[in-house]
Amino acid sequence: MPAVDVADEFETIRRLLAPLAHPEWGRGLADDVALIPSRKGHDLVVTKDALVEGVHFLATDPLDTVAQKLLRVNLSDLAAKGAEPFGYLLACHWSERCGWPERKAFVEGLARDQVEFGVALLGGDTVSTPGPASFSITLMGWAAKGRIVGRAGAQPGDLVFVTGTVGEGWLGLRAARELLHLEPARLAALVEHYRRPLPRTAFATAILEHASAALDVSDGLIGDLGHLARASGVGLEMQLESLPLSLAAQAWFDGRADAVQALSQLATGGDDYEIAFTARPGHESALRREAERLHLRLTRIGEVKAGEGVRVRYRGEDVPISRPGWVHS
Numbered sequence: 001m002p003a004v005d006v007a008d009e010f011e012t013i014r015r016l017l018a019p020l021a022h023p024e025w026g027r028g029l030a031d032d033v034a035l036i037p038s039r040k041g042h043d044l045v046v047t048k049d050a051l052v053e054g055v056h057f058l059a060t061d062p063l064d065t066v067a068q069k070l071l072r073v074n075l076s077d078l079a080a081k082g083a084e085p086f087g088y089l090l091a092c093h094w095s096e097r098c099g100w101p102e103r104k105a106f107v108e109g110l111a112r113d114q115v116e117f118g119v120a121l122l123g124g125d126t127v128s129t130p131g132p133a134s135f136s137i138t139l140m141g142w143a144a145k146g147r148i149v150g151r152a153g154a155q156p157g158d159l160v161f162v163t164g165t166v167g168e169g170w171l172g173l174r175a176a177r178e179l180l181h182l183e184p185a186r187l188a189a190l191v192e193h194y195r196r197p198l199p200r201t202a203f204a205t206a207i208l209e210h211a212s213a214a215l216d217v218s219d220g221l222i223g224d225l226g227h228l229a230r231a232s233g234v235g236l237e238m239q240l241e242s243l244p245l246s247l248a249a250q251a252w253f254d255g256r257a258d259a260v261q262a263l264s265q266l267a268t269g270g271d272d273y274e275i276a277f278t279a280r281p282g283h284e285s286a287l288r289r290e291a292e293r294l295h296l297r298l299t300r301i302g303e304v305k306a307g308e309g310v311r312v313r314y315r316g317e318d319v320p321i322s323r324p325g326w327v328h329s
């Protein structure tokens, strides 16, 4: 593709985005709409999340990773519902620093993840802004009719689980800001996780089969468990010492004097994009088998109780949490 000196909206759509269009339903990004035929026996499941420079990503983050993070935070929402994604609408609000090479990098990131996650572009909007760049995706998927897993549905006696590890996103942001002192390879792993989280799409079927309630962890584990508890009308108890840590997070934790404070920071920092869910105790062994098959870490972190809110414990003592997760003003 020859270099172009104008990066206007029509060139961007025609030359960069049209190759990503859904082959059947995207209409070549050359019409006013996309058209999705309904699928018998299924519900259309829809979600939307936005990323804003300076709020969700750093101005120094490469734009291919920003695009991948954008798609992945949305994939994470559908995975937590047990739905299978197929396509998305994309809004790009390009800032003045987003010339052709930056737009090309952004689209290359999307192209890679379209292949990895089996989704395609359906349409969107392309505008410029004098402010910081921002992007949003509306992601769509299918789920067998009436089957999606809600935030409501947890019952006293259920167990609480989380996939993967917790706290790497928060640590990765601190690493990217050069606020951490760890070995370079550990810092790189953390920054990578902050820029390109791993949505648990492969675990969606297990969630559908076995979870009583679920959501993905974006704001912070404790804050998000609070959302689940409220929606279900129950209380949750979680053990801070059970928090699953990556090797890099463990290395950071080992250097902390105050274990409770450090674990609280990891459990409230957000940007994890893991799935937190509840399940009846009888489902635990099947969940563990499925996680093992996928080489996915699965950790039991607490129990559902009658009552309300999230009670956080460390070695049998209550831990007060002042800020359970990220809240936009």
Ligand SMILES: Nc1ncnc2c1ncn2[C@@H]1O[C@H](COP(=O)(O)OP(=O)(O)OP(=O)(O)O)[C@@H](O)[C@H]1O
Binding pocket: 048, 049, 077, 216, 218, 219
């Ligand atoms: N501006 C809005 N208009 C309509 N619905 C909204 C708006 N903002 C949020 N919602 C809806 O409110 C609910 C909660 O939104 P929230 O963004 O907290 O969920 P989430 O995407 O799971 O979390 P996160 O954004 O932290 O990833 C969702 O159903 C979402 O669609």
Ligand SMILES: Cc1ncc(C[n+]2csc(CCOP(=O)(O)O)c2C)c(N)n1
Binding pocket: 049, 050, 054, 055, 056, 057, 058, 173, 218, 219, 220, 269, 270, 271, 326, 328
């Ligand atoms: C530069 C920078 N500063 C702070 C953060 C942390 N952060 C911002 S929004 C959010 C919750 C999830 O977003 P939302 O609720 O909007 O989906 C988190 C954890 C970041 N990612 N980048």
Ligand SMILES: [Mg+2]
Binding pocket: 048, 049, 050
């Ligand atoms: Mg959201």
Ligand SMILES: [Mg+2]
Binding pocket: 049, 073, 074, 077, 216, 218
């Ligand atoms: Mg979300």
Ligand SMILES: [Mg+2]
Binding pocket: 218, 219, 326
């Ligand atoms: Mg949020």
